[in-house]
Amino acid sequence: MASSTAAPDILQSLDESDDVTTWINDTLSPDDASLDGESDLATLDHQLTSLVATLDIACEDTAAHLERVIDEVSRGVPRLTYDIHFMKDSATTLQLVVAKVSDKALNSFPPTTNDALDRLQVLDTIKGHMEAAREVLREAESWSSLEMEVTSLLGEQSYEKAAERLSEANKSMVVFQNTPEYESRRVLMVSLQNQLEACLSSALVAAINTQDVSVCRKYFTIFTNIQRESEFRNYYNGSRRSPLVESWQSTLSSSDAETTSHPNFVEFLRTFYDSFTTLLDAERISMPSIFPDPQVSLSSLIVSVLSSLQPSYSQQLSSLFERNGASALKELIATLKQTEGFAGNVGKIMEKLKFAASLSAPSPTAEGSENPLGRAPSHRRRSSRMSISWRGGMQRTISGAIGGSGKNAPVIDDNLDWDRELFQPFLDFQADYGSLERRFLQDSLQDILHRVSSQQKAGSDKARFLREATVDVFGLADEAMARCAAFTHGYGAVGLVQSLDHLFQTFIESWQTEADEKQVSSSSTHQPLSSADLADMDYTAQDWANLQQYLHLLAASRAIFDRLVAFESKLRSTLQQIASQFRLAEEDAHTFSIAPVKGEDLLLQQTTLNSAELHALLSGLSQRDVPPGDFQRAHAQPSQADASVSTPPLAAARTAVYAFAKSCQLSMQDTILSPLRRHLASYASSSLWMDARDPKSRTVTAGMSDLQVPSFSLSPSDSIQKVSEGLLNMPRLFEVYADDDALAFSLHTLPYVGEEVLKTIAEHHSTSFEGGSSRHMRRASLVPMQPVAPTLDPEAVTSTWLASLGHSLLNHIMTEILPGITTLTLAGAAQLSSDLSYLSTIMSALNVGSDDFEKWKEYVDASPEDGKRLLAERPKDDYVLRTVARMRGW
Structure with a gap:
């Protein structure tokens, strides 16, 4: 800082500076710019000392000045209250004086002056009314020469002056409202307007065809002056649409259309839309110079073209289904895609028109008119007669026919x-999407099944064809x-889910016959079970083939289920995306739209697709799924499902897959149990049941005499022994399938297999899974929402199958075999009791038991006295007791 710098300058620079740091750096900058190294420390210290002293003095001066100001304000505040009170009193006095002066001023004029002023006001009003009446009467007087003047102007081809004359005359029509002369003058006005329009029509059409913008x-302007703006638009639209309409009609209504054009409708539509876009792009340049509302006029032209097509667009779409059936859905979607692309191009043209109009529009009028060009609105009321440019069916108005009433409807x-x-x-077809999709999928499925049926041969692996x-x-x-x-933009989600559900259900049910068949060809190539360790089992080659076939079908059903679960995950993800789009559109309808074109979206909102069922489907996606390890809930019936778990x-x-798997399981069980049932086929008719000997002794032949030897126990019959041996051999049969996942499905x-069994398996599975057992585990495909399912212990699967087989055989014995015994002697009862006891022991080894079977054992082993007592004590609806009583003659 230079030593000559004055303290006021320093303080002023500090007051003007915005940054204290910058001010200090600038203040301490050396004056000598020739110094290249560091500033002399002594000089810097001198500068700092001087600056600090200056600031201290300034602070003291400021503090002293502030104290003086506070002191002056403290002394002035009491005086302020007195001044305010004095001003209030003065204002009150002034108010009274002004009132007195006003009264004196009013009384100073005599009454005649007020009367004169009132009379002058009345005379001025009368003068205004008379002048207005004079102008109206002049207009009315001109009607006498209106026809002659307009006819003369038309003869001179002064069309603009004729239009202006008619416009002026039309303004005076209101004078004759509700008078006898009104109708005659209205008829004259319409007649003159028609003459002017007739004179202009040919020239107008020629100007439109040549695109003479200035003439148009x-x-x-002329048509607007005579209230014929709508007729001008009819002329304009009719002329501009003519090439497109003729192209449509000549292509789709020609004599050879049935064989040439219809199959290529999508390609024709692409060409048609290209021509349409070219026309609209040209109109984007010319319309702003002709019409005051180019966007509305261009929209009117588009509507005019679409409503004039013959055959109509709707008829053409309907004919697609008449010719191609359900497969026309694909062509219909391609047509919609073409239309959406065309709509996108039109939207861009409309946006360009909007910018052009905003740049070329003049300033608004003083009246605040909404029409920047000062023209009448394009939708003004039509005149009461029918214009000569009218074409039946050409001008169809749909404005207002479709309007959203919901609070979130797009504006x-x-x-x-x-x-x-x-x-x-497209709207009717979109609303009917669910049935169209179902028909299409049904026809496509029939084609697949027909192809598979034609490829299948006798003895072929049906499970492979199923896969x-x-x-x-x-x-x-x-x-x-x-x-x-593509077709409904998510609005058809309900129809999609229903159609897919029906597709998979129908497909799986179509293979139900394969699972229910009891015989397959013995020439099947899948016979790996002919090993020596199973040679002692009573299965024929046909049984082995059947068993393999059903096992493969069961494995195929498991594979179908796995794919179904994975597909459901994909479907759920798609539905969640749709729900997200709906949510965004609901929150901000102006920014987000479900369909790519707002008009299409508005139409879809008002169809039956936008139903409560759709929103329930989308909102239900938030519910939780079945946990991957929840084996018990996954195997539970639908009625047992937790309400908080979402329905697949x-x-x-899924139900169809389970039904198919059940049929395969039943057929497998029939095949596995078939040797045992063959052993039991003649069991009921055995002669053992009518043996009249004493069951407590047996006869032994020794030489020429029979010796009665006491019998302490009876051996089971040959049939029961063979059945028992077959049951004991079943675990060996399932050991062959240790690596097969089908049995666990x-x-x-x-x-x-009841809920308790499933619960036991679930607990065993959970313990094994959490314990990290290294033993081989079968893959269980019953977890609904998990594409890769967890595994189950093969021992648990095998024991479940063995228990089910044991129960099935036991039920067969109790319902089919034992009731077939007609007579049961004491010896027969003893033999049957021995058979049942032996069979019960075998069943216990398989973890199979039945209360009814225990009743059979009890009643068969009972003495006649005990049996009669039981008949008296037990309920009469005890079927087992009644059956045994019939056998033993109780």
């Missing part, structure tokens, strides 16, 4: 109805999701 603009300009007119023909067909069916399902998104989207398909559909 002049004629538009759509009613004048710009081109997009709704464009997508209206191959499954690939095609799930391919159809993937395509269906894409069709739903394809519930009917759908255990809850096995016969006689």
